[in-house]
Amino acid sequence: MSPQSGRRSLDGSPGRDGRDEFGGPDKLPGSAPGAETRGTALATCRGLVKRYGRTRALDGLDLTLVAGAPIALVGPNGAGKTTLMSVLAGFSRPSGGAVDVLGARPGSAALAGRLGALPQDALFDPALSIGHQLRVLAQLQGFDRRAARGEVDRVLAAVGLDDVAGRRPTALSHGMRKRVALAQALLGKPALVLLDEPTAGIDPENARAIRELIAARETTYLVSSHNLDELERLCGSVIQLEHGRLVRHERLGAGGSTAPSAAAAPDGDELTLRLNDVPADAFAAAAVALDVVRSARQLPDGDWRLEVDDATRAAADLLALLAAHGWAWRHVGRGRSLEERLYGR
Amino acid sequence: MSLLIIARDELVRLFATRRGWLSVAAFVALWALALIYVVVPITRFLANSDESDMLEMVLGPLGLAALAGWPSPQLVVYWVIALYLLPPFAVLVAADQTASDLGRGTLRFHALRASRPAIYLGRFSGQCLVQLGLVLATLATVLVAIGVQTPDRLPDSLLAAPFVVLNLMVLLLPWVALMGVCSAVARSPRQATLFAVLAWIVVTLALSLARDAFGPLALFDHVMPGSEAGTLRGLADPATLALLPVPLIQTLVLLALGLFAFGRRDL
Numbered sequence: 001m002s003p004q005s006g007r008r009s010l011d012g013s014p015g016r017d018g019r020d021e022f023g024g025p026d027k028l029p030g031s032a033p034g035a036e037t038r039g040t041a042l043a044t045c046r047g048l049v050k051r052y053g054r055t056r057a058l059d060g061l062d063l064t065l066v067a068g069a070p071i072a073l074v075g076p077n078g079a080g081k082t083t084l085m086s087v088l089a090g091f092s093r094p095s096g097g098a099v100d101v102l103g104a105r106p107g108s109a110a111l112a113g114r115l116g117a118l119p120q121d122a123l124f125d126p127a128l129s130i131g132h133q134l135r136v137l138a139q140l141q142g143f144d145r146r147a148a149r150g151e152v153d154r155v156l157a158a159v160g161l162d163d164v165a166g167r168r169p170t171a172l173s174h175g176m177r178k179r180v181a182l183a184q185a186l187l188g189k190p191a192l193v194l195l196d197e198p199t200a201g202i203d204p205e206n207a208r209a210i211r212e213l214i215a216a217r218e219t220t221y222l223v224s225s226h227n228l229d230e231l232e233r234l235c236g237s238v239i240q241l242e243h244g245r246l247v248r249h250e251r252l253g254a255g256g257s258t259a260p261s262a263a264a265a266p267d268g269d270e271l272t273l274r275l276n277d278v279p280a281d282a283f284a285a286a287a288v289a290l291d292v293v294r295s296a297r298q299l300p301d302g303d304w305r306l307e308v309d310d311a312t313r314a315a316a317d318l319l320a321l322l323a324a325h326g327w328a329w330r331h332v333g334r335g336r337s338l339e340e341r342l343y344g345r
Numbered sequence: 346m347s348l349l350i351i352a353r354d355e356l357v358r359l360f361a362t363r364r365g366w367l368s369v370a371a372f373v374a375l376w377a378l379a380l381i382y383v384v385v386p387i388t389r390f391l392a393n394s395d396e397s398d399m400l401e402m403v404l405g406p407l408g409l410a411a412l413a414g415w416p417s418p419q420l421v422v423y424w425v426i427a428l429y430l431l432p433p434f435a436v437l438v439a440a441d442q443t444a445s446d447l448g449r450g451t452l453r454f455h456a457l458r459a460s461r462p463a464i465y466l467g468r469f470s471g472q473c474l475v476q477l478g479l480v481l482a483t484l485a486t487v488l489v490a491i492g493v494q495t496p497d498r499l500p501d502s503l504l505a506a507p508f509v510v511l512n513l514m515v516l517l518l519p520w521v522a523l524m525g526v527c528s529a530v531a532r533s534p535r536q537a538t539l540f541a542v543l544a545w546i547v548v549t550l551a552l553s554l555a556r557d558a559f560g561p562l563a564l565f566d567h568v569m570p571g572s573e574a575g576t577l578r579g580l581a582d583p584a585t586l587a588l589l590p591v592p593l594i595q596t597l598v599l600l601a602l603g604l605f606a607f608g609r610r611d612l
Contacts, residue, residue, distance in 0.1 A: 091453050091612040109347065112458040122450030127362035133454075139350050140458035184454055 040067040042102060042192045042220060043088055049096035050083050050244070057083040059244035060097065067191070069236025070214055070221040072252070074228065074342060080244040081224045082120055085196045088222075089117040102191060113141035116185035116219070120196040123177070124169040130156075130180055131165030134187065141188045155183040160209055175206030182210060186219075195223045199230060232338040240342055252338065270335055271314055273304040276328035283327065290317050303331075347459035348467040355471020356478075359438070368438050369479075376483050379430065384422045384487065388494055416501030419494070420509065423487040427480070427513055428574050435476055435517045436541060439524035441534035442468040443607065448532035452612050465607045469525050469600065476517045480510055512585045519570035519592045522599035529607040545569070567591045570599075 041064050048061040058080045065071060073081050086092040087099060090107025104110040124133050131152055138148035156162055159179040169177055178198065185193050195214070199207035207230075214221050214234050225231050231238065232252065240248035275283065280298055287296040287306060292314040294307040308314035311334050322329050359365035415421045443465070446452040455464050484506060492499045524541060531537035552565050559565075566572055573588045 086611065089453070090456055093609065093611075107456065107461065109458075109460040109463065112347075115457060117453070117457055119450055119453045122453045124454070125358070125446065125449075125451050127365075128358065132357070132361075136350060136354050137454055137458055140347050140455065181454075 041065070042067050044100045045084075045087075045097065046099075047097035048084075048087065048094055048099055050080075050087055050092060051095040056244050058087065058094070058097075061241075061244065061246055063239065063246055063249065065192070065220075065222060067220045069217065070223050070234050072231035072235035072238040072338070073222055073224040073241070074226075074231065074238060074338075075241035078243075079241040081241055082196055083244070084241065085117065085119070085194045085222070085224060089115065089119065089194055091119065113188035114191050116187065116190035116193040118178075118181050118185045118193070118195045118198055120200075120224075122181065124180065126168060126170045129166055129168055130172075134165070134180075134184055137184055138187050143188070151187055152183075155186045156180070158186060159183045159213060173206075175202035178202050179206060179209060182213065186213075190219055193219050193221050195221055197225055198223060199225065199227060228337070228339045228342070238338065238342075248342070269307055269309075269311070271306045271308055271311060271318070272331070272333045272336070273306065273318065273329060274302070274331035275304065275322070276330055278322075278325075278327040278329075282325075286321055286325065287318065290314070290321065292317055347463040348470060351455070351459065351464055351467025352470035352474060355442075355468055356474055358471075359475050372434050372438075372479060375430065375434075376486070379426050380486055380490065383426060384419055385490060385494070387422050388417075388419045388490070416505050417491050417495060417498040419487050419491045420502055420505060423484065424509060427483065427509075428516065431476070431480065431513060431517055432520050432571050432574070434479070435472075435520040436524055436538065438475060439472045439521045440528060440537040440541070442472055442525050442528040444528040444531040444534050444537045447529075447610075447612065450612070456612050461608050462604055465525065465529065465604055466600070469521060469603075472521045472525070473514070473518065476521060477510075477514055480513045480517075484509060508585065512589070515589050515592050516571070516574065519595035519599060522596045522603065523570050526599055526603040526606060529603050529610070567595070570595055 043063075043065040045061050045063040048058050048063070049056060050058040057078075061080070061084065063084075073084070075081050083092065087094050088101055088106055090101075090105075090111070093107075099106050102111060102114050124130065134152040134155070135145070135148045138151045139145065143151050152165060153162070156165060159182050161176060161179055161183065164172060164176065164180065169180070172180065182195070182198065185195070198210050198214070202210075211230060211234060214223065221234075223231060223235060235252060237251045238248065239246065283304070284296045284298070287293050287304075292309045294309065296304055296306045299305055306314065306318070315332055315334070319329070319332065321327075359368070415424070443452060446455070452464065459467070488499065488502060488506065491502050523544070524537060527537040527540040527544065528534070531540055548569060552568060556562075556565055570592070573591050
């Protein structure tokens, strides 16, 4: 919990369920995933390979995406995130292996309206109005003209852009264009939506609008991003790719990984504190003097990592300690952040 | 159904955009010049002469004597002009079947909702509708000219009009299909046009080498789109139908090539 964090523990906005703060319930986020019931396999890759010349962008990937909470897709540049999205969406043909999306081959017309995607850097035709282009896409999904008009109004309203249908893409800001692209991904309420860097390069207000839409969870999202804090707040599980291979696929929050994890300690035994101008030696001595705190060490970025016996009681005792000394604090969190889980600290 | 929606949208892309209107405006201006400075004056000249003799006198040395059998001289002039004016315009207009949308990623939005063959054939069909519109529009102006200048020839000209439309459309099909292939491997209409020019040069050179190696086989005369235009130029309407299989086969081959290329590339 943090005074300015805007996370669920304080202001009711959707929290990052993977690392509950200040003793909140440690559970996976609930969802209402459209036509697919929670836990249904939405996409399956078996030995998936994608080559670009001699480079193997995907190198024998085995993966199953299930319906439910948003799924984070992370990895360094060149890890294969966008390539995986492209293959799942049918934009790229796999070089080897098998892919199944909602029971169909990627790119198949059978997926029309069932699979949505926000491709990275894809733009609408600058010469035609937003409304016209979205209506054509809706009609391709099977809507008649009248229904298409209504559906376009619905998705534009969902992204907070009710009044842009008559405008051309060039009349919109980058963030608004991204939201329009997100609106097209939501046409027809698909069962699976692939979002490739949905908030990259856009201002905080537009980014928040997109995050709020994802957090509403009317479908299952696969979200690729380099913003780990954003993914941690939104997603219920994480897939990590490196060099085109799966290196991690685990739930966020409960610590129950489905693949070997690099996390050093179970979530419930650790607290992370961010303090303001507090003398390090004095705080460390005072903290370890508490009977529920086993150790306290300062991390390279200035945060404090405390191993505790009872996270809830320890947090309460620590807050009391900070108040008693008049020490300012900014954030108290339980467990390790997604960034720490993935890349250690 | 997807194919029809995409074909209809191709019409909108041409006629509802500034780029499209500029293309149409350029064509209209060109056609207006041809109508005012070629079709009407020649017709007026022929109308003031002993027409049947004069037409044969003019057409005979050009190897176009068979055209004297056409129902009106205006239609003859239109036919000859259209054979050479419409293909290059088709190349320019049809260059952007998929190239721009590929370049900016717009086709990804479509590919989520329609199969690639539907997208490709939809765009091709839309371009064919555009070409049909241009053929009908230009022919209509000529029929109006016939109605004004030589109204007694209008009924026969109207009867001949479907043959003219059919022939011109089949003549244009391989050009549109060729630009579909070029557009499928390019990322801009300019690049597609460049590819078409390069393809034309390469195929011409290859045919020349093939003729040197294998002799003047008839097959080599039918490889290039528009190869039958020279023959068509000298035929009266019913005789032109015999040449239709050549451009139709060219179109089918190019469509197959384009579908293959478009189906394999990353969007």
